[in-house]
Amino acid sequence: MEHYTMNLTLKVWRQKNSSDKGKFETYQVSDISSEMSFLEMFDVLNERLIKEGKEPIAFDHDCREGICGMCSMYINGRPHGPWQANTTCQLHMRAYKDGDTIVVEPWRANAFPVIKDLVVDRRAFDNIVQAGGFISVNTGNAVDANAMPIEKDKADAAFAAAACIGCGACVAACKNSSAMLFLSAKVSHLALLPQGEPERKSRVLKMVQQMDKEGFGACTFTEACEAVCPKEISVTNISRLNKEYLVAGLTEDKG
Amino acid sequence: MKWSEFFTSSVGKKFVMAFTGLFLISFLIVHVGINACIFADLVDDTDNGEMFNKAAHFMGSSYLIRIMEIGLFVGIIAHIVQGYMLEFQNRARRKQGYAVSMGSQGSAWYKKSMGLLGTLILLFLIIHISHFWVPSRITYAETLSEVSYYNGKPMHDVFSKMVEVFKSPTWGLVWVILYILGCFSLAWHLLHGFQSSFRTLGVHNKKWVGVVKGLGVAFSIIVPLIFALMPVSIYFGWVTNN
Known part of the structure; x- marks a missing residue:
């Protein structure tokens, strides 16, 4: 694809902290390369804001590899x-053309309060996993991989569910700010495997409760x-x- | 886990919606079957609603069915109350909304509008119940004429009531249009509700989800269509009591 540069108008949600009301700020960014990632475009804007002595836009990122x-x-x-099966860090500016206006907001849900600008607190997901999204094993020698036979289809379905990265896009x-796709992925990947069997029932009850x-x-x-x-976690998991x-x-009587 | 906990968790509340929804779907099969008896007049011009009147009489004649009728009201009220509670609770989970809405990306409008469609059906039901259920169960002495067939036993002439409502020179057309809109709302509500209730209750195998989706589409088209044809047939005089 041919390389091009573009000028864009960004409307970005700015919020100092969780108690601030917050509002949209409009920024003009110019000479953005079509080869840049969406987050690199934000890096360019942030460097400019820092040079101008302004507060850079806070946003979450880590691997920038979509995982x-x-x-x-x-x-x-x-x-x-706009892209299918894609994270923001893997979104590239070739998705846009010169003169576009892009509105950027944080995740909106009461369970994900805004910490600052585009950063939200997703600890609710950690709490759900801590409630039962694990298997209890005694430490010791690693068990031989072939000691526990697992059907290929089940292993594939479990792996597909385990691909959930817990980003919170679901x-x-x-419209209901429901975390069911996330939860169902976490429950499914263990429910499909023999290792998840002993805590299968208590796990789902505790995780739904959380x-x-x-x-x-x-x-x-x-x-x-x-x-x-x-x-691409499937709603089949739900x-x-x-x-x-x-x-x-x-x-179950308990749980 | 206690029963109260089971039914009040977010998943349990959806079970209540799915169970009551499927119960109401089973009622629709009975309702559409009984009411389709009016179409006997299409093949037998001397029927004049006899088959329907007899079927309607049967539906009010035994204690068993009257007890089931109470069960039906419990089911429908549970579905409505739980539905509204879920709708408002779910809406409250996002106090601050988005500036740019997702629209129908990835999800058809009717899947997101079950509360609205349900409300339209509820409004329709208020009209519908006051048209037919109230006269045939409560105010029949003043509102219904009686008719007797060959065994001489008098029964309510609910069929004439239908003709009276939909053939009314002043309001007939309004009722026919409102009934058609009611059937449209029902069709869209069922299109999501039918398959969704099975999936809420845990149907996840690909082959069964396929069956449920296919059946859901067929049911959502056929049943409301037959219902809608009733006021239309009476309005245009295809089905008459003479």
């Missing part, structure tokens, strides 16, 4: 921008989450989670 789940911008009405896209405590909404199967998920919850809820 860590840190970047989190809601770009022109879509989490992670919550950001959901999700409700964190203030996420209920799922209404609009499937908007699946459409924006950078890892049905599986519901089945796990149904069975566990009906048969």
Whole structure:
């Protein structure tokens, strides 16, 4: 693809801290290369802001390779921008043309309060995982990989669910601010594997309970989450989670 | 886990919506089947609603069915109350909204509008219940004429009530249009609700999701279409009581 440069108008959400009301600021950025990533465009803008003695725009990022789940911008009405199965850091400026206006907002959900500008607090996800998204094993020698046979299809489905990077785009896209796609990925990848079997029932009950405590909404199967998920986690996992919850809820006294 | 916890978690609340929704879907099958008896007049010009009146009489004649009717009201009220509670709770989960809306990206409008569609159906139901259920169960002495067939036993002439409503020179056309709009709302509500309720209850195998989706589309088109044809057929005089 041919390289080109562009001038853009950015409308970015600025908020000093969690108690600040916040507002949109408009910035003109010029000579942006089509080869740049979306975050590099923000780096260019931030360097300029620093030179001008202004506060740079705070945004989350880490690996910039689309695998860590840190970047989190809601770009022109879509989490992670216009591309399918893509994170903000992997969005490149060739998605835009000269003269475009881009509106950038943080994830919006009560469970994800804004810390500063485009950075939101996603510890709610950590709390959900800590409630049961793990397997308890005794330490000792690593078990031989072939000691526990796992059907290939199940291993693939578990792996597809485990691809969830916990970025929160599902919550950001959901009209109910529901974390069900995230939760269902975490529950599914363990429910499909023999290692997850011993804590299978208590896990799903505890994790749903924690999700409700964190203030996420209920799922209404609009499937908007699946459409924006950078890892293409399927809503099939939500049905599986519901089945796990149904069975566990009906048969477990505790939990 | 206690029963109260089971049904009040976010997933449990959706189970209530799905269970009651499927129960109401099963009711629609009975309702559309009974009411389709009016179309007997299309093939037998002397029917004049006899088959329908007998079926309607049967639906009010035994205690078992009257108890099921109470169950139906419990189900529909549970579906409405839980539906509104979920709608408002879910909306409150995002106090500050987005400046740029996602619109229908990745999700069709009707999937996001179940609250609105449900409200339209509720408004329709208020009209519908006051048209037919109230006269045939409560105010029949003043509002319904009686008719008797060959065994001589009198029964409510609910069919004539239908003709009276939809053939009314003043309001007939208005009711027909409102009933058609009600059927449209039902169709869109079912298009999402049918498949979604099965998936909420844990149907996740690809082959069954395919079956449920296919059945859902067929059900959402066929049932509201047959319902909509009833006021239309009476309005245009295809189905008459003479």
